[in-house]
Amino acid sequence: MITVKNLNKSFDGRLVLEGINATFEKGKTNLIIGQSGSGKTVLLKCIVGLHEVDSGEIYYNDTRFDNLNFRDKKKIRQTIGMLFQGSALFDSATVEENVMFPLDMFTTMSHEEKLDRVNFCLNRVNIINSNHLYPAEISGGMKKRVAIARAIALNPEFLFCDEPNSGLDPKTAVVIDQLIKEITEEFNITTIINTHDMNSVMGIGDKVIFIHNGKKWWEGSKENILDSDNKELNDFVFSTELTRKIKGL
Numbered sequence: 001m002i003t004v005k006n007l008n009k010s011f012d013g014r015l016v017l018e019g020i021n022a023t024f025e026k027g028k029t030n031l032i033i034g035q036s037g038s039g040k041t042v043l044l045k046c047i048v049g050l051h052e053v054d055s056g057e058i059y060y061n062d063t064r065f066d067n068l069n070f071r072d073k074k075k076i077r078q079t080i081g082m083l084f085q086g087s088a089l090f091d092s093a094t095v096e097e098n099v100m101f102p103l104d105m106f107t108t109m110s111h112e113e114k115l116d117r118v119n120f121c122l123n124r125v126n127i128i129n130s131n132h133l134y135p136a137e138i139s140g141g142m143k144k145r146v147a148i149a150r151a152i153a154l155n156p157e158f159l160f161c162d163e164p165n166s167g168l169d170p171k172t173a174v175v176i177d178q179l180i181k182e183i184t185e186e187f188n189i190t191t192i193i194n195t196h197d198m199n200s201v202m203g204i205g206d207k208v209i210f211i212h213n214g215k216k217w218w219e220g221s222k223e224n225i226l227d228s229d230n231k232e233l234n235d236f237v238f239s240t241e242l243t244r245k246i247k248g249l
């Protein structure tokens, strides 16, 4: 579980996150949603420690994270898997080498042990017989799967995904969402997903946090969204003709 208490963050005197209180639950897909510029990425970066916060507290389980020194933050970071926008695979490395990278960096496992782990992770995301292919030789959906395999290589307790569906067709996007949800439940991971994608919200939104102008404006589950009368949330979520029909607007 990750807990954020009364978090404030500004840049050059301009407050971009104000008084954020939120809990991200273990074994669940926790979604951060909001308009472009609302503060989702800054929030995620504060949680990972890529931005210093002005004030407030961030806890990984019971450990306060924001005031740890560099070395202790690094220890927590080793329990985090990251899935970046656009997969961020190393183009000059094979699928196998990409997934092995965090094991090379952070473990003292033997080559055979690392290979076993790589194959386990690749199998889990249904990538078979592709170890020696390069990213340029596989589809966008496969790249995402490889990136997920790499993100779970170190058996993370926490998984952060920034726009995991960007650049994917809607059908592939659903498959990737479901894979993230399955992995989250299977390995009991605290997963935080930053997304614009309303299909994701309605598909895997176990817990949804809506950020509006740097403030937490609403929280609930995907089911609660259908019943919510929060105007800004409804304007954001039900902004297309199709979604307005689903809501009955």
Ligand SMILES: Nc1ncnc2c1ncn2[C@@H]1O[C@H](COP(=O)(O)OP(=O)(O)OP(=O)(O)O)[C@@H](O)[C@H]1O
Residues within 6 Å of the ligand: 011, 016, 034, 035, 036, 037, 038, 039, 040, 041, 042, 043, 196
């Ligand atoms: N390093 C920075 N320096 C100054 N301002 C920043 C910095 N990073 C973000 N901001 C500002 O903080 C605000 C929130 O940005 P953020 O990237 O979190 O939005 P977002 O909700 O993730 O948007 P998008 O969905 O488009 O990625 C914006 O006004 C942005 O310009």
